[in-house]
Amino acid sequence: MPANSFGHILTLTTFGESHGPAIGCVLDGFPPGMAITPEEIRAELMRRATGQSRWTSQRKEAEDVQILSGVFEGKTTGSPIALLIYNTDAKSKDYSKIANQFRPGHADYTYHHKYGIRDYRGGGRSSARETAMRVAAGALAKKWLREKFGVEITGWLGQIGEEVCDERFDPAVIDTNPFFCPDASRIEALEDYMKRLWKSGDSVGALVKARATGVPVGLGAPVYAKLDGDLAAAMMSINATKGVEIGAGFRSVAQKGTEHRDEITPEGFESNHAGGVLGGISTGQPVECAVAFKPTSSLRLPGKTVDIHGGPVEIVTTGRHDPCVGIRAVPIVEAMLALVIMDHVLLHRAQCGDVGEQTPRIPG
Structure with missing residues (x-):
């Protein structure tokens, strides 16, 4: 099964299945010299993990990540970084009844x-x-961007179903509730919903x-390595994604x-409908x-489908599932945003590292 890798200079290849013995990845092209520990990586993993609240799947994985290569004496070496997580709470028997049926929407x-x-x-x-x-x-990309450029990446839940979650925005609230909601006044309503x-x-x-602040000017390239184009592709690669907006997105219509x-004024840009990207290049x-x-x-609600022979059947999916996969997607979106931006930093350095500072320099 090809196409399990993405990135230009910083490339990520993932492997493994939901109910296989383990899942893993190889992150290649990561620069040397950054300190990293398994505990730092696991802290990010636990933000995404199931079983953290009653509103996600109750599958409970330990998420104990092993660093197999690319880190020596606590620092990245520049060689491929291999990470592995063993699956410890898979219950394959939950799916035995649908082995010969096609789940609609899957x-x-x-x-x-x-x-x-x-x-x-x-x-x-x-x-x-x-x-x-x-x-x-x-987790590695976010730390590298923060240390090298002061880039901060923040993700949050903007809407769940018909419930808008971010009319008030306080980033300090996001990680204090199971919804990644930035508005403390909405938590009770979301619980009831x-x-x-x-x-x-x-x-x-x-x-x-999601938003990345502190991003340098000049990342991305026309025509086929646009920063927003790579961002859109990265976000669309996440399971269950059906739409991506950059900046104003569909509101632009x-x-x-x-x-x-x-x-633009000497004091800076007066708005950001472009989402920080013009002509495929960061502003x-x-x-x-x-x-x-x-x-x-x-769903546990019966639905219509067919079996592997083409015959009509009624399907009920048992097992442990999220009533809203988007809740746990917040750390995933943050991760993809970080990986794409870091990849483009390395691309820019490779081609334009000797280009001097340009004027005027407009504040972001």
Whole structure:
């Protein structure tokens, strides 16, 4: 199964299945000399982990990450960094009843036709379990960007179902609740909403937003290595993603040009509808994106499908599933944003490292 790697200079390859013995990744092209510990990586993994609240799947993995290579005496060496996490709480028997059925809304049908075989245990390679390795690699990228450039990456839940979560925004609140919600006044309403949803047996989608501040000017390149193009591709590669916005995104359709253009003064840009990217190249403003996640398709409510012989059947998916996968996607979106920006920093350094400081320098 090809295409399990992404990146230009900083490349990430992930491997493993949801119910296999382990999942892992190789992060290649990472610069030498940065201090890193398994505990730092695990701290990011636990933000994404299931079983942290009643509103996520109750699968409880230890997320004890092992650094197999690329780190010596606590510092990166410049060689490939291999990370491994053993799966310790998979329950494959939950899926035995649907081994010969295609779950609607899942990759079962398409995997079956493409490869002629599929791992039905939790979705195998198409499971969100794979994203744990993105978060592990993203932990390194986030730290490197912070130490080298002061880049700070923040993700949050902007909307869950019909419930808007970020009309008030306090970044200090985001990691204090199970929803990654930046508005403390909305937590109780979200709890009530999720209780009703859980009781109904149904699911909803979510909108996850992320912002990177302190991003240098000049990252990205026309035409086929645009920063926003690579960001969109990275976000679309996350399981259950159905839409990506950069800056104003789809709101740009209703804006006039006089409103959308980010006018420039000697004191800085007056707005950021472009999301920190112009012509595929970063402006020095915050890089902003939003990612739409579809509702979970694994439901205990009966639905129509067919079996591997083409016959009609009724399907009920048992096991442990998220009523909203978007909640746990916040750290994943942060990780992908960090990995793409770091990759473009290294690309820029490789081609334009000897380009001097340009004037005027407009504040971001």
